[in-house]
Amino acid sequence: VRDVVARSLQIFDTAVLGYFVVLNTLYLVLIAIAGTDLVRFFRRLPFAGFDDEFTNPLTPPVSVILPAHNEELLIVESVEAMLSLRYPEHEVIVVDDGSTDETFARLEAAFDLVPIVLPATGDTPVLGAIHGTYVPRDGRSLVVVRKESIGSKGDASNAGINVSRFPLVCITDADAVIDEEGLLRVVKPFVDDPERMVATGGTVRAANGSILYRGRVVDARMPRNWLARIQVIEYLRSFLLGRTGWSRLGCLLIISGAFGVFRRDVLLELGGFRHGAIGEDADLIARMHKLLKGRKQPYRVSFVSEPVCWTEVPETREVLGRQRKRWSRGLADVLWTHRSMIGNPRYGRIGLVVMPYYLVFELLGPVIELLGLLTAVLGLVFGLLNPPFAALFFAVAFGYGILLSIAALLVEELSYHRYDRWRDLFTALAASVVENVGFRQLHAWWRLQGLIDALRRKELTWGVMTRRGFLTEGTEP
Amino acid sequence: VTGLQVLTWAVVIIAGAIVVLGGTTGISRVRRQRRAHRRERLRDELRPGIVAILADPDGSHQLPIHRGRRADLFGVLAFDYLAKVRGESRDALVRVLDERGTVVDAERRTRRPGTVGRSGAAELLGRCGLAHSRPALERLLTSRSKAERAVAVRALGHLGDPAAAPALLEVARARSVPAPLICQAVVRLGPEAQGDLITHLRSRSIDVQRVTVDALGLLQSVDAVERLITLLPDRDLELVVRTARALGRIGDPRAVAPLLELLDRSPEWPVVAVVARALGELGSPSAAPILIELLGHERPPVATNAATALVQLGRAGADALAAAVEGDEPNPYAAAALSRQAILDGGAP
Numbered sequence: 001v002r003d004v005v006a007r008s009l010q011i012f013d014t015a016v017l018g019y020f021v022v023l024n025t026l027y028l029v030l031i032a033i034a035g036t037d038l039v040r041f042f043r044r045l046p047f048a049g050f051d052d053e054f055t056n057p058l059t060p061p062v063s064v065i066l067p068a069h070n071e072e073l074l075i076v077e078s079v080e081a082m083l084s085l086r087y088p089e090h091e092v093i094v095v096d097d098g099s100t101d102e103t104f105a106r107l108e109a110a111f112d113l114v115p116i117v118l119p120a121t122g123d124t125p126v127l128g129a130i131h132g133t134y135v136p137r138d139g140r141s142l143v144v145v146r147k148e149s150i151g152s153k154g155d156a157s158n159a160g161i162n163v164s165r166f167p168l169v170c171i172t173d174a175d176a177v178i179d180e181e182g183l184l185r186v187v188k189p190f191v192d193d194p195e196r197m198v199a200t201g202g203t204v205r206a207a208n209g210s211i212l213y214r215g216r217v218v219d220a221r222m223p224r225n226w227l228a229r230i231q232v233i234e235y236l237r238s239f240l241l242g243r244t245g246w247s248r249l250g251c252l253l254i255i256s257g258a259f260g261v262f263r264r265d266v267l268l269e270l271g272g273f274r275h276g277a278i279g280e281d282a283d284l285i286a287r288m289h290k291l292l293k294g295r296k297q298p299y300r301v302s303f304v305s306e307p308v309c310w311t312e313v314p315e316t317r318e319v320l321g322r323q324r325k326r327w328s329r330g331l332a333d334v335l336w337t338h339r340s341m342i343g344n345p346r347y348g349r350i351g352l353v354v355m356p357y358y359l360v361f362e363l364l365g366p367v368i369e370l371l372g373l374l375t376a377v378l379g380l381v382f383g384l385l386n387p388p389f390a391a392l393f394f395a396v397a398f399g400y401g402i403l404l405s406i407a408a409l410l411v412e413e414l415s416y417h418r419y420d421r422w423r424d425l426f427t428a429l430a431a432s433v434v435e436n437v438g439f440r441q442l443h444a445w446w447r448l449q450g451l452i453d454a455l456r457r458k459e460l461t462w463g464v465m466t467r468r469g470f471l472t473e474g475t476e477p
Numbered sequence: 478v479t480g481l482q483v484l485t486w487a488v489v490i491i492a493g494a495i496v497v498l499g500g501t502t503g504i505s506r507v508r509r510q511r512r513a514h515r516r517e518r519l520r521d522e523l524r525p526g527i528v529a530i531l532a533d534p535d536g537s538h539q540l541p542i543h544r545g546r547r548a549d550l551f552g553v554l555a556f557d558y559l560a561k562v563r564g565e566s567r568d569a570l571v572r573v574l575d576e577r578g579t580v581v582d583a584e585r586r587t588r589r590p591g592t593v594g595r596s597g598a599a600e601l602l603g604r605c606g607l608a609h610s611r612p613a614l615e616r617l618l619t620s621r622s623k624a625e626r627a628v629a630v631r632a633l634g635h636l637g638d639p640a641a642a643p644a645l646l647e648v649a650r651a652r653s654v655p656a657p658l659i660c661q662a663v664v665r666l667g668p669e670a671q672g673d674l675i676t677h678l679r680s681r682s683i684d685v686q687r688v689t690v691d692a693l694g695l696l697q698s699v700d701a702v703e704r705l706i707t708l709l710p711d712r713d714l715e716l717v718v719r720t721a722r723a724l725g726r727i728g729d730p731r732a733v734a735p736l737l738e739l740l741d742r743s744p745e746w747p748v749v750a751v752v753a754r755a756l757g758e759l760g761s762p763s764a765a766p767i768l769i770e771l772l773g774h775e776r777p778p779v780a781t782n783a784a785t786a787l788v789q790l791g792r793a794g795a796d797a798l799a800a801a802v803e804g805d806e807p808n809p810y811a812a813a814a815l816s817r818q819a820i821l822d823g824g825a826p
Contacts, residue, residue, distance in 0.1 A: 052631050
């Protein structure tokens, strides 16, 4: 019996290892695709024509929507930075989503806001009651909407969409910092392919530790906190490379809610963000695919790696864990809601490749990873597993993960190289190793909890994201 | 081969790959920093020559003939400055580049293989803006590469030579470059291109017509008004919308009556919305009654545009808006327009 159990354990662990190898190889392929895409992008950058896009009177104007909930620390600086983005014509719409702090008072004082009556268009459904709309007395392109919070960013975004005037809508976060030319660059695909492009997204990076001046990141640095450092690597891998790769293959399912641009008419047709959706950004793109593929309309959803949106990432285990559980629940929710798309040839590559990938490798990944780990440890403890086999098993699993992170780091170094200091490079290399020992397993545990919560349909608690604020020029990190 | 052996080999390969990638990351940083340092040094060496040309465009400048990396970097530096300077300084820099054979070399490069090289050359030709580069750029309009075609379109616009108009409109017919890019290039050709554009309003290609209408609107071509009015009864909704928008931009009062007629016969809300806006831009009080009616339109963009247009009409519009906000059910669009205007006028909303 012992031999049979030992043999079964070994077979199971080999299968888990195979799963890891396939997953990481997929990532590696995506990194390779993204790498070639970035090379192509950089070679063409000198004649990309961003200046012409800026001066073209036909460049579509954009409504930038910032849902804000208790963002008193950064809101004024953030809105100033959004208003001064280099773009021919854009308006900024702040949706104060039931803030209980000084968010609105600070906006009111900084921009000399006065109330204005705006008609309730009802273009997209909003559940939270609208308390009022305000504009600055000096005529700047800013609208502030105050509404009751129902704990949903989607609801706040819908309120913003309803007062937006322009054909393109950019959804971002109130604490996000967008590069000065970020909007111009993320809109470029709409200029290049105005008929088919329906949504684009930009890269999101961790801003912790970086130096800000007037709402712009002027010196990108690695954070001092190890959890944040690991997230820098994670974001690099998944945003800069993973999504670039998926986009190149025409298989983009997620455009981050922190920085995405959408065609307003398509948003209205979809009824805006869905109420009750936990991963509202992925849900929106899934519905977009469903709608447009369903009626065989040619369209494109694109990821642009160059415009960067900087955001503060959690630095404590508690907050990070809550965020990751929510992400996992969000994914489960999206896959369950759109289960008819999984493996459905009607939805092309999205149905046949992307949705199954997210189901098998992203949603069920933590189950398999933790089961593999658990059985390997139990096998070792009870002497059922050959110690050299177990050691090599772990070495391959962790080693491949480290390899992947370092490959992402290399592509970053060869392309954008935002982190210019040697100290930051060494820290990033160290974080690539550390991530795989401890953090990765903890991350799998959080994701598993999120999945269990989704299965149990447990009520979602948002919690509070403790912000430390960014470092501004002149302060010592 | 046992599983253990496979795993051992896998570990060795992965460890090796980690070391190689990590090392490459470090080496690439060293190389990049050294390259940047060297480039900065060369820039410091070359910059005074270019700045001297810009500062004294009429003077005679004997710049040394650069070779190899220096010549490349001189071209890059001059290229950067061309985007930043205007007038005589710019002309002087272009003259220097032309004398040094940079322009001829770029024209030659538009024939060599490689999208990046050809597009880079086209971009440089566009920035130099010399009329003799037109044939080289027009040739690129039929390139198989979309990027090359787009760069050539933009570059032809920068040349500002009205003779490029037919070639650009041909690209619109082929739909091989996004229409907004073509339109921008055509507008850059200036008012001298109007004649050609007005002729193309009768083109059989709807794409050419759309681009031409947009361009004439942006050029505020009064000469085109009569011909544009003849397009208002067209069956293509998109063309009608663009024509109404163009007539609004031009601002010629001859367009008021045809636009009002269009409202009578066109129930499609995108047309109605654009016509309402155009009527505001035209500023004729005779449009007030119909705009008041449109305040109650079921589509928010139409009602919003009508309210904005009424504000633009001046006194007649303001009175109508004031009347619309009175009573038991004040019109929200009129109220919004009035309060916006009050804020802009410095009063309380």
